[in-house]
Amino acid sequence: MLGEGIVKGLAETARNFLGSFIEKDRLVTVQYPEERLPVVEAARMFPFLIYDGVDQEEGLRCVACQICEKECPPQCIHIEKSKDKKPDFIGKQQFYPAVFDIDVSVCMSCQICVEVCPFDAIRMDNEFELSTDDRFAGLLWPKEKLAMPNEHYLAIHPTEATEVEARRAEEKAQAEAKKASQPAAVAK
Amino acid sequence: MQPSDQVFVLLKHWLVGRSPAVMQPGVSILLTIVPILLIFPVLFAVTTVLERKGLGRIQNRYGPNRVGPYGILQPLADGLKSLTKEDIVPSSADRTVHFLAPLVLLAVAFLPYAVLPMGRNMVAVNLDSGVLFFFAIGAISELSVFMAGWSSRNKYSLLGAMRAVAQMISYEVPLLLSSIAVIMAAGSLSTVEIVEKQSGFSGIFPHWYVLTPWGFAGFILFMIAATAETNRSPFDLPEGESEIIAGYYIEYSGFKFALFFLGEYLGMFAISGLGITLFLGGWSAPLPFLTWVPSWIWFFGKLLGLIIGFIWVRGTLPRLRMDQLMNFAWKFMLPMALVVVVSAGAWRFLPQGVTRWLVSMVFIAAAYVLLARGVETRNKIAKRTYRFAE
Amino acid sequence: MSAPFIILAAVTLVGACAAMLLRGLVHCALALAVAFAGIGALYLNLGAQFLGLAQLLVYVGAIAVLIVFVVLLTRGGDSDSPPLSPAPRQFTGILVAGAIFAILAWAIFHSFAIHTPGMPAPQATIRQLGAALMESYALPLEVIGLMLTAALIGAVIVAMKEKQGTQ
Ligand code: SF4
Ligand code: SF4
Numbered sequence: 210m211l212g213e214g215i216v217k218g219l220a221e222t223a224r225n226f227l228g229s230f231i232e233k234d235r236l237v238t239v240q241y242p243e244e245r246l247p248v249v250e251a252a253r254m255f256p257f258l259i260y261d262g263v264d265q266e267e268g269l270r271c272v273a274c275q276i277c278e279k280e281c282p283p284q285c286i287h288i289e290k291s292k293d294k295k296p297d298f299i300g301k302q303q304f305y306p307a308v309f310d311i312d313v314s315v316c317m318s319c320q321i322c323v324e325v326c327p328f329d330a331i332r333m334d335n336e337f338e339l340s341t342d343d344r345f346a347g348l349l350w351p352k353e354k355l356a357m358p359n360e361h362y363l364a365i366h367p368t369e370a371t372e373v374e375a376r377r378a379e380e381k382a383q384a385e386a387k388k389a390s391q392p393a394a395v396a397k
Numbered sequence: 398m399q400p401s402d403q404v405f406v407l408l409k410h411w412l413v414g415r416s417p418a419v420m421q422p423g424v425s426i427l428l429t430i431v432p433i434l435l436i437f438p439v440l441f442a443v444t445t446v447l448e449r450k451g452l453g454r455i456q457n458r459y460g461p462n463r464v465g466p467y468g469i470l471q472p473l474a475d476g477l478k479s480l481t482k483e484d485i486v487p488s489s490a491d492r493t494v495h496f497l498a499p500l501v502l503l504a505v506a507f508l509p510y511a512v513l514p515m516g517r518n519m520v521a522v523n524l525d526s527g528v529l530f531f532f533a534i535g536a537i538s539e540l541s542v543f544m545a546g547w548s549s550r551n552k553y554s555l556l557g558a559m560r561a562v563a564q565m566i567s568y569e570v571p572l573l574l575s576s577i578a579v580i581m582a583a584g585s586l587s588t589v590e591i592v593e594k595q596s597g598f599s600g601i602f603p604h605w606y607v608l609t610p611w612g613f614a615g616f617i618l619f620m621i622a623a624t625a626e627t628n629r630s631p632f633d634l635p636e637g638e639s640e641i642i643a644g645y646y647i648e649y650s651g652f653k654f655a656l657f658f659l660g661e662y663l664g665m666f667a668i669s670g671l672g673i674t675l676f677l678g679g680w681s682a683p684l685p686f687l688t689w690v691p692s693w694i695w696f697f698g699k700l701l702g703l704i705i706g707f708i709w710v711r712g713t714l715p716r717l718r719m720d721q722l723m724n725f726a727w728k729f730m731l732p733m734a735l736v737v738v739v740s741a742g743a744w745r746f747l748p749q750g751v752t753r754w755l756v757s758m759v760f761i762a763a764a765y766v767l768l769a770r771g772v773e774t775r776n777k778i779a780k781r782t783y784r785f786a787e
Numbered sequence: 788m789s790a791p792f793i794i795l796a797a798v799t800l801v802g803a804c805a806a807m808l809l810r811g812l813v814h815c816a817l818a819l820a821v822a823f824a825g826i827g828a829l830y831l832n833l834g835a836q837f838l839g840l841a842q843l844l845v846y847v848g849a850i851a852v853l854i855v856f857v858v859l860l861t862r863g864g865d866s867d868s869p870p871l872s873p874a875p876r877q878f879t880g881i882l883v884a885g886a887i888f889a890i891l892a893w894a895i896f897h898s899f900a901i902h903t904p905g906m907p908a909p910q911a912t913i914r915q916l917g918a919a920l921m922e923s924y925a926l927p928l929e930v931i932g933l934m935l936t937a938a939l940i941g942a943v944i945v946a947m948k949e950k951q952g953t954q
Contacts, residue, residue: 218713218714222455222712229458494817526836533827533840536847536849537848539852540820540847540855543855544817559859569848
């Protein structure tokens with residue numbers, strides 16, 4: 210009969226309308242600033258630079274090899290290599306970035322910089338509340354803003370970070386073993 | 398009659414009486430117009446929140462709940478936003494017509510309230526041909542819609558305007574015919590008289606026309622046609638956000654857009670008001686022992702009820718296709734409305750009693766069954782043939 | 788001559804002149820709608836409520852919209868058509884307009900209403916109008932109805948032919 214479907218539909222919407230007042234779990238909306246969903250581990254927004262230890266300058270893992278700068282598809286990384294060198298975590302002398310800027314208004318969160326970095330120095334952050342009232346300077350992040358302690362990395366991507374930690378510990382151990390054997394070889 | 402019923406009328410008389418004699422006609426006119434100009438935009442604001450919250454609940458969402466307690470101040474925020482937005486006129490648009498269209502629409506949207514009795518003795522002008530006035534004014538709004546769509550020089554807006562005008566013309570026919578049934582029964586074109594004819598009671602039942610078989614069918618037809626006239630879902634093809642973005646007001650921004658929105662809702666209130674006047678007994682109480690409630694409360698209560706109905710339907714039905722729209726108008730609504738007119742005539746001339754109930758009911762039911770079968774078998778045809786697009 | 792009459796007459800005349808003089812066809816159609824509305828308002832001003840409202844409903848609501856539709860569907864709406872007034876045609880136009888004006892003026896000046904001053908304005912309620920249509924003018928009404936039905940059917944047939952042709 211004509212009109213039967215309309216009546217059925219009206220009943221259905223009425224049921225939904227009333228139900229939304231009675232059953233709270235019908236309402237799937239998350240009232241965002243007050244309520245939040247937990248961020249999933251693989252979530253990513255923009256890159257950050259990892260440093261070990263407490264001092265930002267001292268512990269920065271980046272060696273200014275500029276691979277990421279070259280690989281970044283929208284070309285939003287800007288690096289200036291330092292003149293001098295500083296020792297890295299295994300004690301090898303390395304350059305460090307005198308300037309390391311990422312223009313996050315251009316970054317497209319593709320994670321390619323992370324994939325190509327041979328030094329585990331750059332990773333994706335999951336911070337997403339980044340609004341600013343200065344769309345030029347406020348979105349051009351310098352090294353000081355990008356640098357985050359390793360603990361932050363461990364906190365936001367625990368699985369991946371522990372793997373990296375294990376690998377680096379192994380590398381360090383190898384390097385130390387090599388160091389230990391090297392003087393002996395020279396002595397021979 | 399309680400003073401609470403006539404409180405606005407008495408207030409107006411008192412204020413007019415207090416003003417100097419030369420200014421009295423002017424004051425009287427002002428006191429009639431200004432409340433209409435204030436109340437209905439406020440009702441518009443209330444309706445937008447109601448609508449958005451209601452639709453939200455229908456879709457298991459909260460709807461707006463940020464501005465003010467429970468989001469009731471949302472219209473204020475909306476109004477401020479549209480006021481502060483840039484007013485953009487496309488460079489190729491026809492500036493004069495583009496500017497005039499929202500003004501014409503709004504002026505035309507306010508005029509019909511002049512003949513709506515919103516309470517006992519509460520009508521701006523008691524025209525001898527009030528219903529005709531209503532439809533004559535409504536006809537002008539088609540032109541303003543066309544002006545908006547054409548002057549924007551945008552294909553979408555022109556399409557929207559063409560759809561709107563075609564749809565309004567098609568649905569005006571059943572709208573008029575179902576009103577004619579009431580006019581025949583009441584024997585008058587004056588809205589005030591039509592309401593008065595319906596304000597009696599037999600037993601506990603009011604003499605509303607909606608409580609007769611032909612009146613009920615007429616009311617349903619009227620409301621369907623009214624939905625189409627005001628371009629509301631499921632007849633919102635002229636706006637069709639998903640097909641022609643926003644139809645005829647796509648090129649309007651800022652406050653002009655808000656004016657269009659306002660005009661549309663005012664049209665909806667006005668036509669609901671006419672439906673109430675014609676079928677739902679206007680300001681009269683639904684039950685004899687409720688007559689102590691002021692008449693204007695009944696009118697606005699019924700208006701709110703119809704608005705909620707509109708929102709409910711909008712939340713339920715998907716948009717029609719153009720050919721479905723036209724088929725429905727010409728092959729179902731129009732014959733059905735004619736049958737309603739005939740059965741109202743029969744009702745008028747048959748003696749009171751069971752016979753006329755039976756005759757009227759049989760008329761309506763038979764027509765409904767036959768026409769409905771026609772519509773349904775026609776819809777079974779699966780493949781559509783395109784004549785020009787291939 | 789009262790102020791409302793002068794205003795309404797001016798609106799009507801301006802609308803009518805604009806309908807003739809404007810370039811864009813849609814503008815002309817809209818100006819024509821203004822003229823129609825002005826005439827309707829004049830009727831209302833004279834106390835002929837039914838006639839005035841019917842004028843609005845039919846002319847502004849239907850005829851103006853129809854004209855606009857025709858203009859749009861024939862693709863004439865956008866082009867600024869070249870001025871189409873070679874002198875001889877203008878002359879015939881003036882002649883025809885003058886003749887019609889003369890006839891109307893003659894009719895008005897010989898109307899009995901003008902020669903019996905102080906005659907009260909006739910008060911026709913809608914009820915009387917309806918009664919007259921249904922009683923004394925029932926036959927003309929039926930004839931007109933028949934003709935309109937015939938025209939309607941004719942229009943439908945004209946529209947249907949095209950469909951058969953293309954299939
Ligand atoms: S995430 Fe992609 S776009 Fe962003 S800085 Fe890294 S490489 Fe560039
Ligand atoms: S972040 Fe990695 S890839 Fe980029 S310059 Fe530093 S070390 Fe090289």
